[in-house]
Amino acid sequence: MLDSVKIQRRQSEIRQKLAELSGKETPDETELRSMNDLDAEYRSNETRYRAALIAEDSERREAGEELETRSGREWSDLVSGYELRQAVLALDEGRALDGRTAEVVQELRNAGGYRGVPVPLMALEQRAGETVSTGTPDPMTTRPIIDRLFPASVAARLGFQTINIDHGSTEWPVATAGAVAGWAATEGGNVAGPSAFATAEKSLAPNNTLGAHMRITRKALKQTGSGLEQAIRRDLASVIGVELDKACFSGTGADGEPLGVVAGAATYGITSTAIDAVATWAAIRAEVVAFMEGNAASAPTDVKIGFGPSVWADLDDQFVTGTAVTELDRMVAKMGNPALSNTLDTTAVLTTSAGGIAPAFLGIWGAVDLIRDPYSDAQSGGLRLTGLVTADVTVARGSQLRILTGLAAA
Structure with missing residues (x-):
C-alpha cells in the first residue's frame, strides 16, 4: 500500500x-x-x-514512461496469456473478451483495422526452449517515423497574412484617392480644390484548388501502427504548406495556380527592378529608401526581405574594401536577418506592413478536405488519401512590396 x-x-x-x-463538555486530564x-x-x-505525494509522483512518472515504452519481452508476457478460446467464443456466440485477451485485442485494433477478432501469431506458436541454428533470435524494433524535410514558411516571415474564409468571395476596398491639402494663394482665395474619394477592390475568390495525394501501402499500415496517423498528418501539412508558399511568390495565375507576387508584379502594381548583377547592399538600400519615401515604412527595420541561398552567399562573399565587414553584415545590421527560400532563387522580395495592413493575403477556404479511397489499391491492401485545399493570393497595396530580379554573379 x-x-x-x-x-x-x-x-x-x-x-x-x-x-x-x-x-x-468536561473532558478529564487524560482526554485533554x-x-x-x-x-x-x-x-x-x-x-x-x-x-x-512528491516521492510517489516521481515513481508514477517513471512507471508511466515504462508503460509508454513497453518492451518486446513485456508484450510477449501479455500475449502468453491470450486465450484463443475467448476469440472463438466471441465469433461464435458474441461473448465479451476479458483479461489479457481483451487487452491484446485492443492493442492490435488500435494499431490496425480488423474485421474479425485479431489473433497474434505468437499466440499460435507457443514454443519452449527452442533456438535457431544461427543462435538466439534478434527481432527488429521499429522506431518512430522520421519525417521528410520541408522548409519553413517564408511567406509568413515576410508578413503575408493567412485568412480563413467560410464560403464565397472576400474583398477589401483600398483607397486610391482622397483628401487634398493646399494653401490659399491670396487672402480670401480658395484652398486646393476637392478630390473624389476613390477605392479599388482587392478580392480573394475560391477559384484555385490544391491537392495533396498519398498512397499508403499495407506494409506502412502494419509497420508503424498508431504513429502512422501523426506522421501522415505532419507530411500532408508540410507538403501543402510548401506548395502554398510557392504559390504566394511564383504562382503563375494559370493552370489552376493563384497569381503570386513575383509573377503578378505588374498586375498588383508592384515595382520590380531588374538588377542583373551580383547582389549588393546599395541595391537593396535603394528599395528601402523608396519604401520610406512612399510613406510605407518609417525605418529600415520596418522592411523585411527574402531571397535565395545563392544571393545570401554572394552578399556574404563581398567584403567592404579594407575591412572584414561583408555586404551581408551591413544589410543585417540595418534590417535584421533575411528569410531564405529556394523558391525565390535569384529574386529578392521586400515587404512592409503599413498601417497594420499586411503586404499580401493568402485566403484559404475552410479546412483540408481529406478523401479516403480504399478501393483503388484494394488488390494490394493499400489505401489512398487525397487532401484538397482551396486557396487564393492577393495584394492590398502594391506600394508595400518591392522586387529585385537577376541577383546573380556574372
Missing part, C-alpha cells in the same frame, strides 16, 4: 477520535492530553503526506 494512502487513513482515524473527544497528542500527530502527518 502506498505511504500516502496509509497516512490518509490514519488522518481519518485521528479526525474521528478528535470529534469524539471534542464533543465532551490525548487531544493534544492527536493534534500534534495530525500536523506531523500533514507534512509526511505532502512528502509522500
Whole structure:
C-alpha cells in the first residue's frame, strides 16, 4: 500500500477520535492530553503526506514512461496469456473478451483495422526452449517515423497574412484617392480644390484548388501502427504548406495556380527592378529608401526581405574594401536577418506592413478536405488519401512590396 494512502487513513482515524473527544463538555486530564497528542500527530502527518505525494509522483512518472515504452519481452508476457478460446467464443456466440485477451485485442485494433477478432501469431506458436541454428533470435524494433524535410514558411516571415474564409468571395476596398491639402494663394482665395474619394477592390475568390495525394501501402499500415496517423498528418501539412508558399511568390495565375507576387508584379502594381548583377547592399538600400519615401515604412527595420541561398552567399562573399565587414553584415545590421527560400532563387522580395495592413493575403477556404479511397489499391491492401485545399493570393497595396530580379554573379 502506498505511504500516502496509509497516512490518509490514519488522518481519518485521528479526525474521528478528535470529534469524539471534542464533543465532551468536561473532558478529564487524560482526554485533554490525548487531544493534544492527536493534534500534534495530525500536523506531523500533514507534512509526511505532502512528502509522500512528491516521492510517489516521481515513481508514477517513471512507471508511466515504462508503460509508454513497453518492451518486446513485456508484450510477449501479455500475449502468453491470450486465450484463443475467448476469440472463438466471441465469433461464435458474441461473448465479451476479458483479461489479457481483451487487452491484446485492443492493442492490435488500435494499431490496425480488423474485421474479425485479431489473433497474434505468437499466440499460435507457443514454443519452449527452442533456438535457431544461427543462435538466439534478434527481432527488429521499429522506431518512430522520421519525417521528410520541408522548409519553413517564408511567406509568413515576410508578413503575408493567412485568412480563413467560410464560403464565397472576400474583398477589401483600398483607397486610391482622397483628401487634398493646399494653401490659399491670396487672402480670401480658395484652398486646393476637392478630390473624389476613390477605392479599388482587392478580392480573394475560391477559384484555385490544391491537392495533396498519398498512397499508403499495407506494409506502412502494419509497420508503424498508431504513429502512422501523426506522421501522415505532419507530411500532408508540410507538403501543402510548401506548395502554398510557392504559390504566394511564383504562382503563375494559370493552370489552376493563384497569381503570386513575383509573377503578378505588374498586375498588383508592384515595382520590380531588374538588377542583373551580383547582389549588393546599395541595391537593396535603394528599395528601402523608396519604401520610406512612399510613406510605407518609417525605418529600415520596418522592411523585411527574402531571397535565395545563392544571393545570401554572394552578399556574404563581398567584403567592404579594407575591412572584414561583408555586404551581408551591413544589410543585417540595418534590417535584421533575411528569410531564405529556394523558391525565390535569384529574386529578392521586400515587404512592409503599413498601417497594420499586411503586404499580401493568402485566403484559404475552410479546412483540408481529406478523401479516403480504399478501393483503388484494394488488390494490394493499400489505401489512398487525397487532401484538397482551396486557396487564393492577393495584394492590398502594391506600394508595400518591392522586387529585385537577376541577383546573380556574372
